[in-house]
Amino acid sequence: MTPLLLHACCGPCSLEPVRALMDEGYEPTICWTNPNIAPVEEHDKRLGVLLDWAERVAHLPVIIAGDDRAAWEREAAPYGFDRADRCRACYALRLEEACRVAAEQGFEYISTTLAVSPYQLFETCSEELVRLAGKYGLTPVVRDFRPLYPEATRESRELGMYRQNYCGCRFSAAEAQVERQIARDARKAAKAMGHVG
Numbered sequence: 672m673t674p675l676l677l678h679a680c681c682g683p684c685s686l687e688p689v690r691a692l693m694d695e696g697y698e699p700t701i702c703w704t705n706p707n708i709a710p711v712e713e714h715d716k717r718l719g720v721l722l723d724w725a726e727r728v729a730h731l732p733v734i735i736a737g738d739d740r741a742a743w744e745r746e747a748a749p750y751g752f753d754r755a756d757r758c759r760a761c762y763a764l765r766l767e768e769a770c771r772v773a774a775e776q777g778f779e780y781i782s783t784t785l786a787v788s789p790y791q792l793f794e795t796c797s798e799e800l801v802r803l804a805g806k807y808g809l810t811p812v813v814r815d816f817r818p819l820y821p822e823a824t825r826e827s828r829e830l831g832m833y834r835q836n837y838c839g840c841r842f843s844a845a846e847a848q849v850e851r852q853i854a855r856d857a858r859k860a861a862k863a864m865g866h867v868g
């Protein structure tokens with residue numbers, strides 16, 4: 672097995688990437704660094720779910736790396752609702768910390784569970800992973816885990832894991848709320864049309 676440091680954004684998103692990487696012969700160590708998650712209670716809840724799963728189910732080591740919330744406010748928050756630039760800055764901050772830890776601890780390979788979620792900007796995230804791995808002399812393991820997302824959803828429900836309904840930052844919480852309202856309005860409108868028809 673080949674040691675690999677796996678940046679994990681949360682427990683549910685870790686299930687399938689861990690399985691897929693182990694199938695490929697990697698031996699993942701989980702790395703938590705997610706200063707994007709707000710509020711702090713939500714951050715701690717997601718970390719707790721990940722730690723519990725890693726210990727009781729996956730039996731994987733977890734490194735809790737830096738969670739520099741002030742840096743997130745400085746580097747990502749100023750982009751506000753400009754999602755493309757905000758998420759790039761957010762990926763960069765988290766992946767840089769994961770790469771720093773990987774280099775410090777002697778890992779050669781680095782990957783991220785962010786690549787399982789269809790809600791993430793996959794290309795942007797992959798670009799940042801490649802760029803930062805290069806900066807730290809690491810080999811990026813870029814995989815498109817998104818086809819595994821439905822299975823991750825099913826499995827995490829079965830395990831009774833807490834599943835958040837927004838990505839993590841306060842902007843994403845507001846965006847998700849708007850999206851849910853738009854979907855509700857569309858359903859209501861479709862229903863009303865049906866009655867009229």
Ligand code: SF4
Binds near residue numbers: 707747758761838841
């Ligand atoms: S939506 Fe997610 S990836 Fe993008 S900035 Fe917010 S927490 Fe980071």
